Amino acid sequence: MSDSAHDDDHVYLSLAEGHDDGSDARWAFGTGFEDPLHGVDTTVPEGVDPVELAATCVELADDALVSAQRLAEWCTRAPELEEEVALANIGLDLLGQARLLYARAGQVDGTGRGEDAYAYFRDADDFRNVTLAELPIGDFAFSVARLLVLSSWRLAHFERLAAHQDPVLAAIAAKGAKELTYHRQYAAEWAVRLGDGTEESRRRMRTAFDQVTPNLDELFTAYDVRSEVVEVLRQVTEAAGLTLPPVPPAPGAGRDGRHTGHLVPLLAELQSVARAHPEATW
Amino acid sequence: MTTTHSAASDAGGAGQAAEEPLAEHFEVTIARDRRIEPRDWMPEGYRKTLVRQIAQHAHSEIIGMQPEGEWITRAPSLRRKAILFAKVQDEAGHGLYLYSAAETLGADRADLTERLIEGRQKYSSIFNYPTLSFADVGVIGWFVDGAAICNQVPLCRSSYGPYARAMVRICKEESFHQRQGYELLMTMMRGTTAQREMVQDAVDRWWWPSLMMFGPPDDASPNSAQSMAWKIKRHTNDELRQRFVDMTVPQADKLGVTLPDPELRWNEERGHHDFGTPDWAELMRVIKGGGPCNTERITRRRTAHEEGAWVREAATAHAAKQHERATKESTA
Numbered sequence: 001m002s003d004s005a006h007d008d009d010h011v012y013l014s015l016a017e018g019h020d021d022g023s024d025a026r027w028a029f030g031t032g033f034e035d036p037l038h039g040v041d042t043t044v045p046e047g048v049d050p051v052e053l054a055a056t057c058v059e060l061a062d063d064a065l066v067s068a069q070r071l072a073e074w075c076t077r078a079p080e081l082e083e084e085v086a087l088a089n090i091g092l093d094l095l096g097q098a099r100l101l102y103a104r105a106g107q108v109d110g111t112g113r114g115e116d117a118y119a120y121f122r123d124a125d126d127f128r129n130v131t132l133a134e135l136p137i138g139d140f141a142f143s144v145a146r147l148l149v150l151s152s153w154r155l156a157h158f159e160r161l162a163a164h165q166d167p168v169l170a171a172i173a174a175k176g177a178k179e180l181t182y183h184r185q186y187a188a189e190w191a192v193r194l195g196d197g198t199e200e201s202r203r204r205m206r207t208a209f210d211q212v213t214p215n216l217d218e219l220f221t222a223y224d225v226r227s228e229v230v231e232v233l234r235q236v237t238e239a240a241g242l243t244l245p246p247v248p249p250a251p252g253a254g255r256d257g258r259h260t261g262h263l264v265p266l267l268a269e270l271q272s273v274a275r276a277h278p279e280a281t282w
Numbered sequence: 283m284t285t286t287h288s289a290a291s292d293a294g295g296a297g298q299a300a301e302e303p304l305a306e307h308f309e310v311t312i313a314r315d316r317r318i319e320p321r322d323w324m325p326e327g328y329r330k331t332l333v334r335q336i337a338q339h340a341h342s343e344i345i346g347m348q349p350e351g352e353w354i355t356r357a358p359s360l361r362r363k364a365i366l367f368a369k370v371q372d373e374a375g376h377g378l379y380l381y382s383a384a385e386t387l388g389a390d391r392a393d394l395t396e397r398l399i400e401g402r403q404k405y406s407s408i409f410n411y412p413t414l415s416f417a418d419v420g421v422i423g424w425f426v427d428g429a430a431i432c433n434q435v436p437l438c439r440s441s442y443g444p445y446a447r448a449m450v451r452i453c454k455e456e457s458f459h460q461r462q463g464y465e466l467l468m469t470m471m472r473g474t475t476a477q478r479e480m481v482q483d484a485v486d487r488w489w490w491p492s493l494m495m496f497g498p499p500d501d502a503s504p505n506s507a508q509s510m511a512w513k514i515k516r517h518t519n520d521e522l523r524q525r526f527v528d529m530t531v532p533q534a535d536k537l538g539v540t541l542p543d544p545e546l547r548w549n550e551e552r553g554h555h556d557f558g559t560p561d562w563a564e565l566m567r568v569i570k571g572g573g574p575c576n577t578e579r580i581t582r583r584r585t586a587h588e589e590g591a592w593v594r595e596a597a598t599a600h601a602a603k604q605h606e607r608a609t610k611e612s613t614a
Contacts, residue, residue, distance in 0.1 A: 076583075
């Protein structure tokens, strides 16, 4: 037994070693890198306005961060373990997109700020996310409807951004588009299951579409991707046996820094520890 | 639940006669350190013990998401947020593999979940303690994942194949989690005074509950002997606890924290650390439901399960309708 006990020890042996030089920072996929844009030429190309580019990155990063925060609220509350894993996956993808976009903004806006400065040390008025992203998680049907809308919208926009003059933003968009395709697929499948499933799930799915529709026009004001998104929603609602309610006009809000009352408490929670210890390193 | 040691005593006379060569084959397989697979014959007591152990382990992964999961929305940097989110997601994945391993023994995930939320099956008592600061995330990674690895690495050689294989994958991921936890603490110890105090406070609160994760002392652990004989378990509770202490002491030194045990010292003669006795009455109290967070943990799990019922019912109804539509089409 003593031999086998030794065989079992290998996983601990290096635990207390290799933490001093920072060379070993990347243990888990996608979670450890210090500089997400390492190795990419970060010079802003000629003809690209750095202020505008930074603003574009921050808008998209804020959408992703706020969405990821809402998805994290599902953690330990999902209807099934498979959904626990899937929702976390989507949240992690969006968090990853936010980190890359903030990093890019910090490089080009002249402030040299890191990702955490954007996420933790700006107030709600400075956030530029669309208001749909900040609404509370609601029930699973609402979260599915919101995810379907936001992922379809973001995907349509990312497909265009993949040809952006800035190679960094283009690369982030190309990578993100693959992730968003999965998010849209996941949401579409659940929308169909819930629309077709039981009387209760159908009622909830219909209500959820009613709840997200008033926010659609804000999205289309931000990016001109109405026809692509409406086509996706039409296909999915049809497969789910539902109809898409008419889209009322709702000009920009979140992109202008005008938010619902839900963003302040969301950020208060997100920023609580970081702001309680502003001198700390994590 | 208790474990019965008699092999399928309800099988009747003829059944018993037919079982003899099967039982012999089982004993030989165990003796040769080979794996028992789902279709192999096994004594009923072996099956029950495994279902109980694997289910408890699965429940621990799922309940164990809660104490750390509470900090995902508050993690103080985006990097820490991503690490923690991914870790808690891994725990859900571990729960899934383990419930699947239990299902190879004829158990049903939905039934096991009911047993958990009705309090008929247990999970690791460690998750009934609260997480009071972000340092707890690091200390849980270091101690709790460390103790889990101590318990689980030997289970990679468990006699039941699907359990052993699930453990290989789980242990790899948990060793990442342990390193991430330790690295967070290293970073915090290099930070502000307040951060160092948070780390020491978390160490003080989690040390004794972590030692209790190995279960009661050997002379008070009634099921251990049979589990060892069946090679479901490989080391006794006290052996594993000693190993955990011996490994953790130098890590604590390197980190610069004090483990809260005045009796902790190196014993040259034994070649191990001596250490104090955990409060076994507290362990029994927490196991029986009297820990600080037992009610909260089970309530959260029950609420998620109940509030998700309509979603699961919808998925089942949709699948049935799809099947019906496909059948109609193919017969049309």
